[in-house]
Amino acid sequence: MSRATITTEFISPVPAVDPGGMNGLGRSKGAPALILRLIRAFMHGQWGLMALAMGCMGIVAAMTASIAWLMKPAVNEVFAGKDPAVLTLVAISFPAVFMAKGLANYGQRTLMNAVGTRIISRSREALYNHLQGMDIAFFAQSRTATLVSRFTVDLTLLKNTITTGTMALGRDAVTMVGLLVSLVALDLDLALIAGTVFPLAILPIVILGRRVRRAAKGMQSESGELDAQLLQIFQGIRVVKVYNAEEREAERVGGTIWRIYHHLMRSETVGASISMVLEILSGIAFAGVVIYGGQRVTEGNLDPGTFFAFLTSMFLLYQPIKRLGRVNIVAQEGLAAMERLFDVLDTPPGLREKPDAPELTVMGGEIRFEAVRLTYALGEGPALSDLTLTVPAGGTAALVGRSGAGKSTALQLVPRFYDADEGRVVIDGQDVRDVTFRSLWKAIAMVTQEVILFDDTVRANIAYGRPDASDAEIEAAARAAAGHDFVQEMPRGYDTMIGEQGVRLSGGQRQRLVIARAMLKNAPILLLDEATSALDAESERQVRQAFDSLRQGRTCVVVAHRLSTVMNADIIYVLDAGRVAESGTHAELLAKGGIYTDLCATELSKAEE
Ligand SMILES: Nc1ncnc2c1ncn2[C@@H]1O[C@H](COP(=O)(O)OP(=O)(O)OP(=O)(O)O)[C@@H](O)[C@H]1O
Ligand SMILES: [Mg+2]
Incomplete structure (x- = not known):
């Protein structure tokens, strides 16, 4: 009997789709539309910086691929030991390549930060100007702290997305392409073996990403709630104390804090599971490459240098792919913040001036x-x-x-x-x-x-x-x-x-x-x-x-x-x-x-x- 009750409780109808709008967790809008709008509204005058940053990202990618390529002469010279001059050349190349990579990395990071921070500052300004123009009825119905949290929590998340997200996306995506090209150029057969596995990783990244966006939105709206509660309690602290409401308020705030925890955990868990899936897939890919490639090296059909260069490319590929998996999480958080930003910007003030309204002329002031x-x-x-x-x-x-x-x-x-x-x-x-x-x-x-x-x-x-x-x-x-x-x-x-x-x-x-x-x-x-x-x-x-x-x-x-x-x-x-x-x-x-x-x-x- 009691078991039955528990079961019904567990399967009690939880709405699968959020009923939209009510708590800011409504249906997600298309990512391209959101990004386009953000670009159109706040990106102006920054394409030059962006292009420079992209150039730096290209250099990072090229240098990363070069590292893999340098493995080929390095290994072949060690094993064959024919020409010490080549070995010296390879040895000198390494610091040069790493230095170029480091410099380009520095460049793209600073540039992307400039772009991202400007976009955020512009959206903060737009948000402020819009809110300031809202009518008194709007403010009577909104909570001050929740409005404030749009500037702090939401836009900080968005900044994180634009800077680290775009940066990693640009750099890592280009690096990934560079390394994939290097894999194909080194050995097509091995590349095909390694390549069959990685597309499988895309699927969980995309599917789980949606869940992250929902969690991010929940986190942002709950953070706003927390801000609102804290503001009220601290402002009314005398009443809270003398009416013995400390325990009750602590419980209420605790509830919100832990709801935020659950939302955060959800995105963290998704991040961790994506990494896990990638680890497993990489293991399988490496096994395939080692078995097939190793066999060809022993048969003499493949030189050890190419084999090593190939393995190095795969090792180097692993990092950007892993980061790209995480980037989706950061991106989803940013998309959630963008949705919330545009929701506010799209709410028109209830009272507006008539177009071409004249000035008031006060005579007596009746x-x-x-x-x-x-x-x-x-x-x-x-x-x-x-x-x-x-x-x-x-x-x-x-x-x-x-x-x-x-x-x-x-x-x-x-x-x-x-x-x-x-x-x-x-x-x-x-x-x-x-x-x-x-x-x-x-x-x-x-x-x-x-x-x-x-x-x-x-x-x-x-x-x-x-x-x-x-x-x-x-x-x-x-x-x-x-x-x-x-x-x-x-x-x-x-x-x-x-x-x-x-x-x-x-x-x-x-x-x-x-x-x-x-x-x-x-x-x-x-x-x-x-x-x-x-x-x-x-x-x-x-x-x-x-x-x-x-x-x-x-x-x-x-x-x-x-x-x-x-x-x-x-x-x-x-x-x-x-x-x-x-x-x-x-x-x-x-x-x-x-x-x-x-x-x-x-x-x-x-x-x-
Ligand atoms: N922002 C609001 N939203 C909804 N109802 C409101 C709001 N402000 C006032 N009211 C309601 O409108 C009515 C008139 O309120 P108002 O503040 O004008 O009273 P008042 O005559 O100024 O009273 P007092 O002398 O206490 O200041 C009241 O019934 C009040 O509950
Ligand atoms: Mg009054």
Whole structure:
């Protein structure tokens, strides 16, 4: 009974073909198509180097064959001992041939490395430029570390393929041809005996190669997974520890590590079995050659020099063939990386500029939402439905509402981080979807709900939007954002490194830095998503002051969590379930006694305490 259960478990249907796409292990594309595409995209201007490298490979091949050929006079002279001058000549030839081989080998290696490394650097650039142009929805659905691993794991494998792979392929294939020619030239009959065996080796190399590509793809996607897990865990290490999740996370990471191990082992095993098959086949080939060739030497039909030269050729042939068997493994890894590279490059950004889109012209900076509806790709229902509101030119509108009402979502539509499914967002009469991204983003300064800082100096963080800003301008922005004083007190002032995400700063200091950054940008439209985190009264007052000076003379949309911010607004929109439920000034709304009155009593006042 139990045996039966076990059996069913073992033969339980494992899909033989991967269901494509889901985990990046989809159907393999043709190798020639991939290679052609890589060449077309990244090979330009390198054919000269490539040709030189090929020339060097030819020399390596010729010199290797010469070594075998030198065996013939060497042996014959030793056994026959007729002319010592010939023997000396042969002896001198050896170092010359080896030196030429070494030099050519050096040349092809350096040249091929240059070609390969350039191709990789170009693909990294292309990958980066493409990813940077992707829309916010793409980044919301991808994992940062997995994107990063495309640059590191995948492209490192590809580099390995191009340099060692192509090199070995070029050099070893040419060497192999050279030696095969030498075998035929030395003795056709023996060559036929040796030659019948080696083609048999091609078959396992090809068949097993496919398995390697699958393993390589699995390895790459699992490595991306590992990177993602590590990044999350290290970033959230405090939570991992205090929630006692160390064991659980260790197990999860362990699982991934060992899945990578299995993928690696699979390609290693294939490599080893190819070597094994080659060893066995070589043994058989040598046996045939020794029996037949030896017999002919004893019969006097073949001179010992030719026989030795032939055996030497076979010995020399063994190395390149073995490496060629391995090359297929390296090639398959590279092909898998290429597929993954092109998969990303072929994913178009979800949002694009219209061809010949005009620039946005900001006059007063009036912003209108007209019956906007938006459903997130991975969201449940619509986040915004029939949202209509107007932010007067040069005025401030406050968006308030319960958590999840759609305030941050609405803000993201102004810089066109997402496109409305229905309705439109217009700035001074221009639909944000009709103008260029550059001109749109130039007009907007944004402070997001999550404070985003870079691992750089205070100065660089403030001047992020205007790297050419003068020290005086940076200081003025910091002053207006109520940040100059604390920056001055830091060990190196504006040159202090603030750490990843500004870890070396307090919450309030971080907020004031991002306000200073928005301040320095000096854009006509300001989008502020107030952070919900409570600040102490003093920081709160300073941040509010910073906000107030920031919105002077600009059109400002502020998602407000504090009553003080709300009360200063020209108009307040109360959002509920993605639409405007109430609107008016603070006094008007209070008089209504609706949602706003509730909010004032609960959410908004809370932050005031
Ligand atoms: N990237 C996303 N993908 C899917 N759903 C999302 C995404 N971002 C937000 N949502 C959903 O959209 C709705 C509106 O979210 P939004 O962030 O706009 O709320 P909010 O009003 O800013 O809330 P809070 O005051 O808590 O910041 C929520 O139901 C949320 O779950
Ligand atoms: Mg929000």
